[in-house]
Amino acid sequence: MKTSFLPEIEDISSHETWFAGYVEGQYALCEGDAGPMRLKATHTLAVLGHARRIAREEGFAPHIVRACLLAALYHDVARFAQYLRYGTFRDRDSRNHGLWGAAILKREGRLAREERTVRRLVLAAVALHNRYALPAALPAEMACVASTVRDADKLDILRVMDEHLSGPRPYCPTVVLGLPDAADRVSEKVLEDARRGRVAAYADLRSVNDFRVLLGTWIDDMHFASSRRLFAASPHAVRLLADLPRRGPYAGVRACLLERLARGRREDALPDGDA
Ligand SMILES: [Fe+2]
Known part of the structure; x- marks a missing residue:
């Protein structure tokens, strides 16, 4: 480094x-x-x-x-x-x-x-x-x-969204791009992208939970080793994903994205030459 x-x-x-x-x-x-x-x-x-x-x-x-x-x-x-x-x-x-x-x-x-x-x-x-x-x-x-x-930009959007979504409700519609915080609005396309390690697209978002998933998929869109390291170590990324529903359609993707972050932190902890 x-x-x-x-x-x-x-x-x-x-x-x-x-x-x-x-x-x-x-x-x-x-x-x-x-x-x-x-x-x-x-x-x-x-x-x-x-x-x-x-x-x-x-x-x-x-x-x-x-x-x-x-x-x-x-x-x-x-x-x-x-x-x-x-x-x-x-x-x-x-x-x-x-x-x-x-x-x-x-x-x-x-x-x-x-x-x-x-x-x-x-x-x-x-x-x-x-x-x-x-x-x-x-x-x-x-x-x-x-x-x-x-x-x-993406690293700080994690902070903005986490501070906003973890704060007192209701959400400000402008910050969450006007998306509803509705449990029954699920974008299958966003979930599929997350499962396959692809970066989800804003155009496919249907709800605030979809937005959390999209943010988590950015780990695979970090261009540099340093930014990937910063992303994996971000407490904002962890909280945004941990607050997804533990049951229902988001459960599998929640576990998978949290594991991807944990893997990024473990790679970071390897001694030079092993990573
Ligand atoms: Fe911008």
Whole structure:
């Protein structure tokens, strides 16, 4: 595990200052409940923290590290305008927030002072971070930055969903994508994906329990050894899955996904050379 620290490369404080001012301005425009927007700002900083850790542990080249940090900071920049204009975070009921985010960064000239290579990597990662899968022919450096943001994003979504679903009811419909917390709404497609070790799709979700399963299937979608390790060790992942019903249609998938996490933690505990 490499853990190098590159002070100048990792210093994105001017971008963080702009981002903080931008979100404050967006809150001020909100006439309703700005709570969901605040959650997105907190999420952004947590994703930045995960991306920094992955980039360090994977020992990326300096320009890749910088692109990872900037892409993490800006990956959800469109979420604020999306909520203000449409009152939802569902892209299919509004706009694709990845593509929209890249457009905002260009409009605001946020990357004008960055090296051209870094600029291209950041814009691509922001635009692609929310795709179900990355394009197969993506250049290696773009795939690396986009994968870092996607893994970091997923790691913090575990926290967001766990804190929300483990808290006092009722659920906030916006956070759970408007899905009902109904025991009788089961997506067979989501369960089948989980059994076969495939990543479940948002489009197939029918209930909050399906969402828990989808989150658990992400263990097999972590792109790097470091992010897989972080996922397997996440107490949020364990709780989200442990709170699935122990009987009925979810029981088998619950046990199977919890075992997959435990296996990931055991692999992590093996001495170097055995893993
Ligand atoms: Fe996003």
